[in-house]
Amino acid sequence: MTAGASWLPLSAGERSVAIEVLVHGPLSRTELARRLDLSPGSLTRLTKPLIESGLLIEVPEAGSPAEARQGRPSQPLDVVAESRSFLGFKITEDMVYGVVTTLRSDIVARHDRPLTTHDPDRVADLVAEMTAELTRLHPRLAGIGIGVGGLVRDRSVVGESPFLNWREVPLAALVEERTGLPVIVENDVAALVEAETWFGAGRGYDRFVVLTIGAGIGYGLVLGGKRVPYAEEDRGFGRHWIINPNGPLTPEGERGSAVSLLTIPNIRYQVRAATGRDHTYEEILALAAAGEPMPARVIDEAGRALGILVAQIANFVLPQKILLAGEGVGLIEVAGKVVDDTLRTHRHPLAAPVDLETKVSDFHDWARGAAVLAIQVLVLGSVEA
């Protein structure tokens, strides 16, 4: 509550130390000196104000106490993860999912509420109410992040969100005036990508790609530790990635596009069209695993499409890691072999194997992503990515 909008004016050196400790766990001064290429003296100088301000703390000793080396033991520094709380919200068509996280972006509480109206003021009211409820249990709130599917500008205004039927809604301002807290609004995929870049699968990588599969396809490219923004972000993304020109035609997607082959609604549509019966995504995966012909065919084709997609990304972007996330990556568990085989035939035999991580994410993970944006703003002291 006492917190300002951001940490005390941090110098560039102090900020780099703070981020390194925040992202890469407890680190001794010597280790920090090595990583940041600074002298030991500089580390004493830089860490002192950070410790005095209560941001960092000296923790007993890392990991195995048995692992005792000669010489004076190192003194790991860590962020005081509980010193601040952050709120993250993910707004879907009919629900608002909320989480409280620590400075480390660990989720300490969840709280969801149905969304009964899309009126911007009512949505802001609901978010403010949820904030008040969550604040009661988790004080020291430093900021709020909100993830929305659709186009978001300046990290504050929802330029266009088809499923909410919003255009030019200044959501950050609406929530700020109700809560008095700094609010960051961002596209949900972008938020998830930032979260994974700072605290997840993308930590420490220079070239990193996130591909999400769910109601739609999401793509995030991180180069040099920064996410690359692009114009068509989350506005029917992947509908023009034609993977198989002879693939199935689906209502919204082009024929054989990534959207028509991989997204949950379109996989359900294909199975419904073929069998005449409606199934959930999970049911379809189970049926395919059990060898049911039509679902197996659809899932098999989806697996091939995913393999091709990952191969293309790996071939052209040369990322050090690719993260598959979203609600639809359960596909991997059923069609993993097809994905792998397809991937291999579309890669050069001498090419480095693709470092592919899969992470089924639920809506709270998306909300956590939004909370990370609030963390970034606090640490970096600005709204810029």
Add this chain to the structure above:
Amino acid sequence: MTAGASWLPLSAGERSVAIEVLVHGPLSRTELARRLDLSPGSLTRLTKPLIESGLLIEVPEAGSPAEARQGRPSQPLDVVAESRSFLGFKITEDMVYGVVTTLRSDIVARHDRPLTTHDPDRVADLVAEMTAELTRLHPRLAGIGIGVGGLVRDRSVVGESPFLNWREVPLAALVEERTGLPVIVENDVAALVEAETWFGAGRGYDRFVVLTIGAGIGYGLVLGGKRVPYAEEDRGFGRHWIINPNGPLTPEGERGSAVSLLTIPNIRYQVRAATGRDHTYEEILALAAAGEPMPARVIDEAGRALGILVAQIANFVLPQKILLAGEGVGLIEVAGKVVDDTLRTHRHPLAAPVDLETKVSDFHDWARGAAVLAIQVLVLGSVEA
């Protein structure tokens, strides 16, 4: 001749000034201060030793003298392009192409010689002879760059070059001991990419892609101003980029791969297989333009493949610019419309249009690319990319 292996020990600030002027033409101190985000005072300090050492020079006035603004006129600084010469060689199966360039990488002389043997020592002899001949007319030689198709390690050793039948040939050392000059050896595509990044189409961009079409397919990715190296570089690249699984099968390529659809040998093969007659690449392009059915069909399919390839690169890498280079980009002049149309259907309508530049390159352009490596080493003072 007096030159050491690199410029006087340049401080980081001085080096950034030198590179900025070298790459972006004559610039005034004020302009440099703006670009490098430095104070005017710093620019006086940084430029003084560079001018005194003869590296930079104050040039009269840029461009239009009529364009006179108020106030003290700016004093553009430029590199003394002729102060040093650089040699670039491109080694092909049966020829060695050589160029002399200025510090700005402008070609001031060309000199080619047939290659009658692939024995490494004889090749080094030939390069040394050509160096001697070229040095007679162009003294002040500061370094030599050599481009070779194949795998090159440490910018000095040819690890594997199928067409020369070389393995682990320390070409840089062989030429260095014959000429006494610093020698850089690099994969030819990599050299071309570096050249375009510093002095060509990629100048000033953060994300930049080079795609070459010729005897094979070459791919270069530049991120943050630096080329990204990768394992499968120039060892049958593009054979596993399957663009059309129903495409033609060709001797070396997989079915429907970028290699089988786009490279000059494979286009000639397809036409020969279809018509029974052998044509040069240029003849095939002319026949296709004239409406001859079989060549037109092959070229049309190549155009579609190129459009898809460029779209995939644009979709996944989000480059600010893509350069098409190589001997085979004449394709664009005949199949430009097909390429454009295909590109458009594989791109999101809201996506920024692809900035696509085409540049037919001959072997001297490849040699120039190699010379740029020698320039980089002189300026940066190291072998590192």
Add this chain to the structure above:
DNA sequence: GCCATTTACTTTTGCGGCGGAAGAATCCAC
């Protein structure tokens, strides 16, 4: 048990490089 050794951190000192402010240079406008 004591001291050498090792490793981690702190303190002190000095200096390079930068920004900021003031001044000099050189043009245009009237």
Add this chain to the structure above:
DNA sequence: GTGGATTCTTCCGCCGCAAAAGTAAATGGC
């Protein structure tokens, strides 16, 4: 010619770093 505009230079002060020396806290050998 005077004033304003713009570029560049000079000078000063300071921030931030490295280097080096000193302190702290552990282990290991005897």
